[in-house]
Amino acid sequence: MAEEVTTGTGPAVRLIDATVRLGGRDIWSHVDLDIDPGTFVAVLGPNGAGKSTLVKAVLGVVPLAGGRLEVLGRPPGEGGRDIGYLPQRRSFDPGMRVRGVDVVRMGADGDRWGLPVPWGAGRRTRDARVDEVIDLVGATAYAGRPIGELSGGEQQRLLIAQALVRHPRLLLLDEPLDSLDLPNQAAVASLIADISREAGITVLIVAHDVNPIASALDGVVYVARGKAVSGTPAEVITTETLSALYGTPIEVLTTSDGRRVVVGQPDAASHHAGAHGHAHDHDHDHGERR
């Protein structure tokens, strides 16, 4: 990657006084943010605060209403090949008769026009890379089965492989732990952390719950009430910062093993109590749909 020389020094993602407006409403405004290359950063905050919108702005799918945004040293939307994206899911239809390995392959060359050359060298390189990422996420055993028949955790691993297949420098993961059970949350979270550390990929992960990923995080972006605050977990996840951000008393407790637990978070508490599942897909990030 030739650009690495020129862009490797700056932040992977930089927002300067950035504002996003959807349907006449400011989702968030005047946000300044730097995400250093190779770091593992979580985007946290209540539902509807604009976490997914932040990811989509970085992707270049949602335009800024003001300010500036640079992704890997370029304007958003031009980083195409260097960005791996895992949208908020969405599980596959149980009747989807396409194999996991096909879904990963689509990440490699699914956006190309025309028919693939069946026995070209490019094909072999691609297949080798596909096998490599499938192995990396530990999905080799079930990658040949129809994706719709796999469990949520298995699907999520294959989708992470799909996002990784092109050697991205920036990985955008929108709620990858959502709809997974606890053991799977921990397993997928540690997988993502390993990938970030070993491959030096910048990872921006949207999460509801900081706990499964807390130990691996280098940074946190908290989005709430139209603003965003960023810093290290120790700086941001504090009683003072979060209370100021939410405008309501929030308490951060530190457990005996050093984890931070957020108590009194306006909507996340009720959210985790139940009535969760797929319903929240729909009421999430109202902005885009208006």
Add this chain to the structure above:
Amino acid sequence: MSPHAAHTVAALAGPVLDPVVDLRRMLALHFMVNAFRAGTIVAVLAAVVGWLMVLRRQSFAGHTLAVVSFPGAAAAIWLGVSATAGYFAGSIVAALVIALVPRSAAGRPGSQESAVIGTVQAFALACGALFVSLYGGFLDGITGLLFGSFLGVSDGQVLALGAVAVAVLVVLAAIGRPLLFATVDGPVAAARGVPTRALSVAFLLLLGCTAAEVSQVTGALLVFALLVMPAAAAQQLTARPVVGLALAVGFGLVVVWVSLSVAFWSPWPVGFWVSTFGFALYLGAIGWRAATARYRRRPVRGTGVAGERVRARALSSGAAGA
């Protein structure tokens, strides 16, 4: 001798049950050769487009596009234009109407779409009935339009079917990969710069052309026999895209060739035979999948314990699969 008369003579004589002799007698009739040509073209096209349609869950749209070819053809006959042109006009106009229905931002085909499609379909059938009644004295033809006829496929028609099929398949080859990506994984495809909305309109137009083609062999109401059944049967048997497409084409060809041969010696409409063989194939595929499913199922769904294995693999990346 007219195709009808020739067919009647042959069917009355009955098969001698020697495949070579019967085949030779059948193919000695030019209209039968044309029926096989048209059926082959249509079977290949329908299987490929149908495979994508089934994967995209757009069977209802496909059915409507086929049904709409009926008023198109009826209007063409009433106006004294070629029925072939009518089939295509009807289906393509309907494809554009359906394409105009906004999809939800999330990219799933919303319930609104099926409501609109249903409305278009009902209205189109009503218009077809009107055109038939305006033309008057056309009772024989209406069965052919709705349930298919292999009699009297002209050389020109075969040529038109072939040209359209080649055009559709070439376009499909060009847009196939991004279309499949958008079908399976819309949001990621869109983020990669795949024009998902434009592709979905393009596919509806291709589907319209295909439905119009198939209608001319199976009749407007039995298009599914070739558009859905081979593709759905193939998807029951395999989740590999290339194998699935090849199987669907194979199934389509077998169904058409067998149906035409049987229909030639029987007084029943070809649409009935195509549907019956297609249905038998689909049932067979479901049965096969159910029978083999228990051998393919893994004993343990190993996800819970996977954390440690995942770690180990991640650290030793590049090693051959487990």
